[in-house]
Amino acid sequence: MKPHSLHPWNVTPTEAREIQERFRNHVLQKNVARLRHIRHVAGVDVSIKNNRVIAAIVVLDFSSLEIIASSIHRQPVRFPYVPGLLTFRECPALLPAYEKIRVEPDLVLVDGQGIAHPRRFGLAAHLGVLLGKPTIGCAKSRLIGVYEEPHEEAGCYTDLFDGEELIGAVLRTRTNVKPLFISVGHKIELPTALDLVLNCCRGYRLPEPTRLAHQSAGGLLPSPRARYET
């Protein structure tokens, strides 16, 4: 369950972009077999506090959307926030948090873009490739791409394009609330990603996995090690 570390994290912005260009073709936009029997869905998110990165991962039972495991990992910030290079700021803390999880997730929802990224390698895509697992990018705002505003009813969506290329969708996860920017992370197709995200929504804008991971990273959920960790 230990993710492959195929490249260094202690890099310059220029090197970071080179790494993204080198790995962008590793993304698989195809549904894999395990998506047909999803039992565990994970949500990952990160918060920054006192110059420290707080990475949180929450694993939910796919059918009940109840928490069955979670973990947190904190470490110093080692990379600045640069649009397009978010992975190099958050991933170094997410990987250790992932290693602590005892339950193997079948799918991972990430708070950030998948391939809806300048080099088609946003955080969700990068994490998916490193973990070799299906991931979906669920961003709260746009990084790149043009789109038409989707209708106000929950479930409605429009395509997100970068020129002629379809890179994602703008999905209304809740009626009359700002839409989410969904894109393929890894080992999944966009239509499937949209369907699964909607199935993870419980009346809030953010799907449960990501929503709970966000609360966990912000220190709003009961301490993982006190309740769910072994």
Added chain:
DNA sequence: GCGACAG
């Protein structure tokens, strides 16, 4: 040069 820009 100017504006845009995941979290």
Added chain:
DNA sequence: ATCTTGTCGC
């Protein structure tokens, strides 16, 4: 992301 309380609307 973070700094921060109450408040308007479905």
